[in-house]
Amino acid sequence: MAKFKKADSMLEWFDQRLGVVNFAKVMMTEYWIPKNINFLWAMGVLLTMLFTMLLVSGIFLLMYYKPDVNMAFDSVNYTIMQEVAYGWLFRHIHAVGASVVFLIIYIHMFTGIYYGSYKKGREMIWISGMLLFMLFSAEGFSGYMLPWGQMSYWAAYVITEIFGGIPFIGDDLVVWIRGNFYVADATLTRFFMLHVLLIPLAILGAIVFHFYSLRFPHVNNEKGEFFDYEAESEKYLAGDKKGSKVIPFWPVFLSKDVFVMGVFLIFFFYLVFFHYSFAMDPINFDKANGLKTPAHIYPEWYFLWSYEVLRGWFFEIAGISGKSLGLMAFGFANVIFLVIPWLDRSPTVKPANQRPFFKYWFWILMVDLMVLTEFGKLPPTGPNAWVGFGASLTFLVLFLSLPFITKMEAKKAGRK
Amino acid sequence: MKEFKILAVILILVGITYYGIEPYAHSVMHPEVAPADFTFQDVKNVDTKLTGNAENGKALVEANCIACHAIEAAGHPAVMSNADAAASYGVVPPDLSHAGRIYDANFLANFVFDPVSAMHLQHKYNAESGKQFPMPAYNWMAPQDIMDIVAYLQSIAVKVSDDKAGHKATFEAACGRCHNMQYAGIEATTPEENLKTYMGTTPPDLSQYIKSRGEHYLHSFVNDPQVLLKGTSMPRVGLNEKAQEEVIAYMEEIGDSKKAERNSLGIWVMAYMVVFAFLAYLWKRKIWEEVH
Numbered sequence: 001m002a003k004f005k006k007a008d009s010m011l012e013w014f015d016q017r018l019g020v021v022n023f024a025k026v027m028m029t030e031y032w033i034p035k036n037i038n039f040l041w042a043m044g045v046l047l048t049m050l051f052t053m054l055l056v057s058g059i060f061l062l063m064y065y066k067p068d069v070n071m072a073f074d075s076v077n078y079t080i081m082q083e084v085a086y087g088w089l090f091r092h093i094h095a096v097g098a099s100v101v102f103l104i105i106y107i108h109m110f111t112g113i114y115y116g117s118y119k120k121g122r123e124m125i126w127i128s129g130m131l132l133f134m135l136f137s138a139e140g141f142s143g144y145m146l147p148w149g150q151m152s153y154w155a156a157y158v159i160t161e162i163f164g165g166i167p168f169i170g171d172d173l174v175v176w177i178r179g180n181f182y183v184a185d186a187t188l189t190r191f192f193m194l195h196v197l198l199i200p201l202a203i204l205g206a207i208v209f210h211f212y213s214l215r216f217p218h219v220n221n222e223k224g225e226f227f228d229y230e231a232e233s234e235k236y237l238a239g240d241k242k243g244s245k246v247i248p249f250w251p252v253f254l255s256k257d258v259f260v261m262g263v264f265l266i267f268f269f270y271l272v273f274f275h276y277s278f279a280m281d282p283i284n285f286d287k288a289n290g291l292k293t294p295a296h297i298y299p300e301w302y303f304l305w306s307y308e309v310l311r312g313w314f315f316e317i318a319g320i321s322g323k324s325l326g327l328m329a330f331g332f333a334n335v336i337f338l339v340i341p342w343l344d345r346s347p348t349v350k351p352a353n354q355r356p357f358f359k360y361w362f363w364i365l366m367v368d369l370m371v372l373t374e375f376g377k378l379p380p381t382g383p384n385a386w387v388g389f390g391a392s393l394t395f396l397v398l399f400l401s402l403p404f405i406t407k408m409e410a411k412k413a414g415r416k
Numbered sequence: 417m418k419e420f421k422i423l424a425v426i427l428i429l430v431g432i433t434y435y436g437i438e439p440y441a442h443s444v445m446h447p448e449v450a451p452a453d454f455t456f457q458d459v460k461n462v463d464t465k466l467t468g469n470a471e472n473g474k475a476l477v478e479a480n481c482i483a484c485h486a487i488e489a490a491g492h493p494a495v496m497s498n499a500d501a502a503a504s505y506g507v508v509p510p511d512l513s514h515a516g517r518i519y520d521a522n523f524l525a526n527f528v529f530d531p532v533s534a535m536h537l538q539h540k541y542n543a544e545s546g547k548q549f550p551m552p553a554y555n556w557m558a559p560q561d562i563m564d565i566v567a568y569l570q571s572i573a574v575k576v577s578d579d580k581a582g583h584k585a586t587f588e589a590a591c592g593r594c595h596n597m598q599y600a601g602i603e604a605t606t607p608e609e610n611l612k613t614y615m616g617t618t619p620p621d622l623s624q625y626i627k628s629r630g631e632h633y634l635h636s637f638v639n640d641p642q643v644l645l646k647g648t649s650m651p652r653v654g655l656n657e658k659a660q661e662e663v664i665a666y667m668e669e670i671g672d673s674k675k676a677e678r679n680s681l682g683i684w685v686m687a688y689m690v691v692f693a694f695l696a697y698l699w700k701r702k703i704w705e706e707v708h
Contacts, residue, residue, distance in 0.1 A: 035707060038419050077624055078599050081674065088674045089681075107426060241707045255696075255703040262693025269689055273682025277627075278438065285628035286620075296445055301437050366429065374436030378444055 028250035032233045034221035035247050041219065042260035043108040049261060050101045051207070057094040058196070060087075065146065067192035069185045072148035073287040092276040098140055099279035100268060102302035105133055113340065114362060116349045117220035123341040125217065128210040130338045135203045137303070142195040144300060148188065149284030154297045156191070157183045162310070165327040182290060224349035296379055304376030305369050309333045312372075312392030314385050329392055336399045343399065346406040348413055356412060357405045361398065368394045452639035454657045459526035459534050462559045468567025476565050480554070481512065489513035490572045502610035505550040507593060514589035516570035523654035525566050528554045535651035536642045583666035590655055590663050591622065599623035600670045615649045626664070626671035634664050 007013035014020045033041075064084055066075040080087035109129065112118055118126035141159065145152045160177050164170040179186030218229055227245050236244035247253055271278060283294050299307050309332075313325035336343075348355070352362040371391045378384050477487070484501075486494035488511055494501065501508045515524065527534040530553045532541045541549045554562065576582035587597070593605050598621050604611060612618050625634065636643055638660050641650040655663065668675065 038422055040422060074598075082599065088678060092678075103430065244707075247707055252703055252707055255700040259693065259696040259700045262689060262696040266686060266689045266693060269682065269685045273678055273685065278434075280627075282628050282630060285624040301433075304437065370429065370433050370436070373433055374440070377437045377441040 024250075028254075029248045030233070030237075031215075031249040032229050032236075032246040033219055033249055033253045034225070034227075035245055036222045036225070037219070038222055039256070039260050040107065040111040042257045043104050043111065045254070045257040046104050046261060046264055047101065047108060048207070050097055050104060051203070053093055054097045054101065055200070057090040057097065058200075060090040061094055062196060067146070067189050069148060069188055069288070072146060072188060076147040077285065089272070092272045096268065096271045096276055096279045098143060099300065099302070100271065101136065102140065102300075105136060106302070109133065109337070110366070112220075113365075114352045115220055115222070116224055116344070116351070118341045119344065119349050120341070120347060121217040122220065124213040125210065126341055127338060128206060128213050132203065132206045132210055133337075134334075135199055135206055139195060139199045139203060140300065140302070142191040142199065145188065145191050146195060147284060148288045149281075150286040150288055150292075150294055151281045151283040151297070153183060153288030153290065154294055155299050156187065158297055159299070160187075162327065162330070165323060220349065222351065224351060226349075298377045301373065301377070304374075305372035306330060306333050308372040308376035308388050309392045309395055311376075311380055312385075312388035312390075314380065314389065326392075329396060332399075333395060340402075343402040344406045345403050346410040346413070348410070355409055357409050361402065361405055364394070365398055368398065446633075449636055449643045450640075452636050452660075454520060454639065454660075456520055456523040456526070456534075456654065459523065459530075461529045461555070462525040462562050464522045464525050464563065464566075466560055466563045468560075468563035468565070468570075470564070470567040470571040472561070473564035473566070473568025473571075476557075476561055477512075477568055481565075484509045484551070486511040487513055487572070489574045498605050499607055502606045502614075506610060506614035507550065508606045509550070510589070510593060512569055513572070513574050514576075514585070516566070516568075516573035517575070518586055518589055518656065518659035519654045520656040521566055521570070523656075524569070525559075525562050527654060528557070528562050528565060529559075530555055534654065536640065537649070537651050539647060540649055580666070580669050583662045583669060586659050586662040587666040590653055590659060594619040596621040597623050597667075597670060600666075617649070619650070622667060622671075624671050626667040631664055631668070634667065635660070638663065 002016075004016055007016060011020065061076075061080060064075060064080050064087065066072055076091065080091050082088075112126065112129065141155075145156045160174055160183065163177060164174045166173060175181055177187075178184070179190055225245075229246060232244050232246040236246060236248070241247075281300075298304065310326045310330035313322045313329060315322050317325060344358075346355070346358070352359045368391055371387065372395065375384055375388045375391065380388055474490075477490075478492075481487070482492045483495070484505070486492055486509075490513070494511070496504065498508050519527070523534060531551050532538055532549050532553070537549070541547045574585070576585045584600070588602065591597075592602060594611055594615065596602060596604050596619075600623070604619070606614070608618060629637065633644065637645070638653065638655060640652050641648050642652070
C-alpha cells in the first residue's frame with residue numbers, strides 16, 4: 001500500500017485515495033477540444049443531459065407504473081397524471097424528452113455526416129454512436145408500449161409482425177418476441193423489463209464507450225482540420241490561450257455548452273408545459289383494444305422514415321413480393337448508416353459544402369429523409385404510395401452510389 | 417453570424433418536417449366538417465315561435481310523461497329501479513329535471529314531436545330494421561301543447577352553479593345514462609349489459625376523451641355525432657351551447673385536472689430558464705474572451 005500522510009484538505013484526502021485531481025484533469029481540464037467548433041458540437045452534452053433527465057423522470061414514473069394490461073393505462077393516465085404530486089410533470093418530461101432526444105440525435109448524427117466526422121481514425125466514434133442510436137430506438141419503442149394505449153398496442157403489433165417476414169423462422173420468432181400469439185400481458189411485461197433494465201444498462205455502457213472512443217482520435221472540427229493536440233495543448237498550458245487551437249473541456253468548452261443548454265431548455269420546457277401533446281398521439285389516450293384497429297397506424301415521428309422505407313414497396317418486382325422487398329429495404333436502411341465510414345471512399349475530411357459531389361449527396365439525403373418522414377405518416381394510398389416508393393428507392397440508390405461518388409471525388413482531388 | 421445561419425437551416429428543416437407530420441397529416445386524416453349548429457334548424461315540425469303555457473304544460477306532462485320519466489325536481493320520483501327500467505325500455509329514461517335547461521328549446525319541442533328524426537337516428541330506427549325507439553312520437557299532439565310542455569320543463573328546470581359541481585350535474589344529465597367516467601367515479605345509470613344490447617356496443621368511458629378526441633372534435637361531435645362518425649348509434653343529444661360547454665368543461669376538469677397547475681408552473685420554469693440562459697451567455701462570453 002502507498003504511503004498516506006495526513007491530508008490538509010478534503011480534496012487532498014480524496015486525492016490520496018482516488019486520485020481525483022488527475023481524474024479531473026483527464027476528464028475535464030486537460031481534455032482538449034478544438035477551438036473552431038460551432039454550437040452543433042454541443043449536441044453531445046445536450047444528449048447526456050436529456051438522457052439524465054429521462055433516467056431521473058423514469059425512476060419517478062417507475063414508482064407508480066404497473067406493468068399489467070389491466071392496470072397499466074390507468075396507472076399512467078390516472079395515478080401518475082392526476083394523483084401523484086407532480087406526476088404529470090415527470091410524465092411530460094419523460095415523454096417530451098423521449099421525443100426530443102431523437103431530434104437531437106438526428107442533428108448530432110447529421111452533423112457527423114456533414115463534417116465527415118466518421119472518417120478514418122474516427123470509425124469507432126461513429127459506430128458506437130450508431131450503436132447508441134439503435135439502442136435508443138429499442139428503448140423508445142419498448143417504452144412507447146408501456147402506457148398500453150391504442151396506438152402503442154397496435155404499433156407493437158405491427159412492429160413485432162415485421163419479424164414474421166424473416167424466412168423460415170419468422171412465425172416462431174414473432175411468437176417468441178411477443179411471448180404469446182398476440183400482443184398480450186407477457187409482451188408488456190417483457191418490454192417493461194427491456195425498457196427499465198436491460199436496454200438502459202446497455203445504453204449506459206455504450207455512452208461510456210462512445211466517450212472513450214473520442215479520446216484517441218479527438219473531436220473533429222468545423223474545417224476538418226488536422227492539428228497536433230500535444231503541441232497545441234502545451235501552448236495553451238504555457239499561457240498562449242489565444243494562439244492555441246485547442247481549449248480544455250472545462251471550463252471553456254462547457255461554458256458554451258451550458259449556454260446552448262439554457263436556450264434549449266427554454267424550448268424544452270415550453271413543450272413540456274404548453275405543448276406536451278406534440279409528443280403524444282391522441283389515440284394513445286384510448287386504452288388498448290385488440291379487437292378494434294385504429295383507422296391509421298403509424299409509429300412515432302422518429303421512426304417514420306424507416307417505416308416508409310418498409311411500406312414503400314407495395315408491388316411485386318421480379319417475383320419478389322412487395323412485403324419481402326420492403327423488409328429487405330428496411331433491414332438495409334437500419335444498418336447502412338453503420339458502415340458509412342467504408343462507403344465514403346474519399347480520404348479528405350472536410351465539411352460537405354467544400355466537397356464537389358458529396359454536398360449534393362448530403363442535401364438530397366436530407367430532403368429524401370424528410371419526404372420519407374412526412375409520407376410515413378400519411379395514408380399510403382394513391383399518389384402517396386408512389387411518392388413513398390420513389391423516396392424509398394432514392395434512399396437505396398443514394399447509399400449504393402455513395403462509394404462511386406466519393407471515389408470520383410477522391411480522384412478529382414488527386415488530380416489537383 | 418455563421419452560427420445563426422446554421423440555426424436557421426436547422427429550424428427550417430425541423431419546421432417543414434413538423435408541419436408535414438403534425439398539422440398537415442392531421443388535416444388529411446381529419447378533414448374539416450360542418451361547424452357545430454346550435455339552432456337545430458333542420459328540425460321544424462313544430463313552430464317554436466308559439467308562446468308556451470307552463471300551467472297547461474304541467475297537466476300534459478303529468479298525463480303523458482311521468483309514467484316513464486322521473487322528474488325529481490317536480491316531486492315525481494322514478495317509478496322503477498334503473499335495472500327494471502333498463503330491462504323494460506332498453507335504456508333508463510332520463511329524469512327530466514334538467515331537460516328545460518340543457519336542451520335547446522327548438523330541439524326539445526321537435527324531439528317530443530318525433531324523437532328519431534330529431535336525434536338523427538333514422539338509420540337505426542326504421543321500417544326495415546324493425547327497431548322501435550322506446551319513446552313514442554307525440555306527432556299527434558298540437559304544436560301549442562308541445563310548446564306548453566317545453567315551457568313547463570323550462571319553468572321547473574334545476575339551476576346549477578357555474579363550477580365543477582354544476583358542470584358535473586350537466587354532464588350526468590346529458591351523458592350519464594350511457595357513459596361511464598371512471599376517473600370521476602361516475603357509472604352509467606343503465607346497466608352495462610342492457611346498454612350493450614341497446615346501443616350495439618358498450619359506449620366508451622369518457623375519462624380521457626378530452627385528450628383522445630380533444631376539445632375541437634368534441635365540440636362538433638356532441639353537437640351532431642353523425643357528422644364525424646357516420647352510422648354511430650350515439651344520438652344527437654340536442655344540448656344547447658351553454659350546456660355543451662359545461663359538459664366539455666367537466667370532461668377537462670376530470671381528464672386534464674392538472675391543467676391550471678401546469679400552466680401556472682410553466683411560466684415560472686420558462687422564466688427561470690430565460691434568466692439561466694442569459695447568465696450562461698455572460699459567463700460564456702467572459703471565458704471565451706480569453707481564448708479568442
